[in-house]
Amino acid sequence: MSRFAVISDIHGNLHALHAVLSRIDRLGVDDIICLGDIVGYGPHPAACLDLVLSRCGAIVRGNHDDAVMEHANLWGFNGAARAAIIWTKRVLEAGHLHEIGNLPQITHVSGIAMCVHDTPIPASGGYLHDARAAAPAFRGVDTAICLVGHTHVPMAFGTDALLPEERVLPSQVAVQRLSDGSVVELDPGCRYILNPGAVGQPRDSDPRASFAVLDLGAGTFSLYREEYDIASAQEATRSAGLPTVLAERLTIGA
Numbered sequence: 001m002s003r004f005a006v007i008s009d010i011h012g013n014l015h016a017l018h019a020v021l022s023r024i025d026r027l028g029v030d031d032i033i034c035l036g037d038i039v040g041y042g043p044h045p046a047a048c049l050d051l052v053l054s055r056c057g058a059i060v061r062g063n064h065d066d067a068v069m070e071h072a073n074l075w076g077f078n079g080a081a082r083a084a085i086i087w088t089k090r091v092l093e094a095g096h097l098h099e100i101g102n103l104p105q106i107t108h109v110s111g112i113a114m115c116v117h118d119t120p121i122p123a124s125g126g127y128l129h130d131a132r133a134a135a136p137a138f139r140g141v142d143t144a145i146c147l148v149g150h151t152h153v154p155m156a157f158g159t160d161a162l163l164p165e166e167r168v169l170p171s172q173v174a175v176q177r178l179s180d181g182s183v184v185e186l187d188p189g190c191r192y193i194l195n196p197g198a199v200g201q202p203r204d205s206d207p208r209a210s211f212a213v214l215d216l217g218a219g220t221f222s223l224y225r226e227e228y229d230i231a232s233a234q235e236a237t238r239s240a241g242l243p244t245v246l247a248e249r250l251t252i253g254a
């Protein structure tokens, strides 16, 4: 297996997930990797969870997935996020919570790609938005490639520092913002932290669902954006009684 679709931050947006999975089927991949936050914010957490569990060979748990577990601490979530987590907790059945609880926080694919939700440094909970945040995170990367989600912004960080124990300085990290059609050529002499953006709630001003294809044979990470029925996703969000801001932000990709 060498060609993987990489999806993240679905957040209960079934309309976006369906659109992305059918594009992935047309592209043709060996397997699908999901970097977590399957639930939270959107109106279809159970259906998204069922689809991800049936379609993805590698899945890690995100902070919103964690937050629906019993006794989870909701400190640190803003009002709308917290309201959505409480709503999600109510609609998920025990079987779904059990499946979420069984998901790992770190997994490896093909021995070359480390998969985490937010950062490769366990429990640091950081957002890798820039070279300053990414540089220390490279210390936690134990393979050539680390796949992350969490920021909802597609990006690539690269460094030529090869050993995980090497201290990486922000000035040694190349940063690339990714948009539809961006292709990162992966140099075998470098290490990378790669973010495919969000399927269900993009935050880079492009409202289209975001995902990537990691092709280990070709040595590329390619970013794709996919149109989906935003109006129907918004309607479902409103009729579920979720905070209206969660519907509104889908139009502007923020």
Ligand code: ZN
Residues within 6 Å of the ligand: 009, 011, 037, 062, 064, 150, 152
């Ligand atoms: Zn998220």
